[in-house]
Amino acid sequence: MRATKNSKKRDAVKAFIMETHSHPTADEIYSHVKCEFPNVSLGTVYRNLARLEETGEIKKLSFTTGPDHYDGDTSDHYHYICRSCGRIYDMPAEVKDVIMKAAKAGAPGTVESHDLVFYGVCRDCLKSTGNNA
Amino acid sequence: MRATKNSKKRDAVKAFIMETHSHPTADEIYSHVKCEFPNVSLGTVYRNLARLEETGEIKKLSFTTGPDHYDGDTSDHYHYICRSCGRIYDMPAEVKDVIMKAAKAGAPGTVESHDLVFYGVCRDCLKSTGNNA
DNA sequence: GTCCCTGCAAATCCTTTGCACTCCT
């Protein structure tokens, strides 16, 4: 395992992901960290995100469209994506037990993790206009 | 809605996705269609994949790494990805009812669809070497 | 003939990487 030195930039990246619940993209994280460290580079953000994901401190979320998002909440939970506004919401992990049981029955090998993603239109979007932007 | 004309290329793209169970990538589809139509272009494959997905004839699968895959089986089922060999397996949809019930309870809006993806190491890989390629 | 479909190549988007330099220990 490679030695890890202190890094203000990495701390800033992690701090932002931890404090926000917005599941930011690399670019959003970059913009934010840039306020505190105007000379930070996007490459550094990506490198630190990769490192933080490796160590399990954050989770990377990939969807069918657009860039990856990052989540500082590594506890069991799922995600809901509004296909109108694109916002990502957290969903409780209630179904985890059932899913793992089903996995044991049907999986062609070991199951180490899984992702459950819901797609729909959130109440805010249904309420505000009734149409999809 | 735009009119749709007959297209040999699109038929070939669709036929291949329908007949294979390998969840091919755009590039794999391109390679295959190129056998029958040597002058087909990758852009055309992507355009036709997008069209077929729009009409619901096929499904696009995105994962945390690598290119998108396409699935001709649009029935309810989930996917298992071996993180050793990268193969994608189908998993039965047994848990769908539970998931939809949980979704109704916890979702911040309507739920129109969802994706459940499992990650692990398949038996083939566990068996053959015990290590990850 | 009209409009869709296609080939080609350039462009775009997102992400990774090489290299030289800086900072931490």
Add this chain to the structure above:
DNA sequence: AGGAGTGCAAAGGATTTGCAGGGAC
């Protein structure tokens, strides 16, 4: 000093797009 961290910019992979020509109706 020595190696990890960084900025910058170029490279990279995947996908999309503009445009002109070809094909279906």
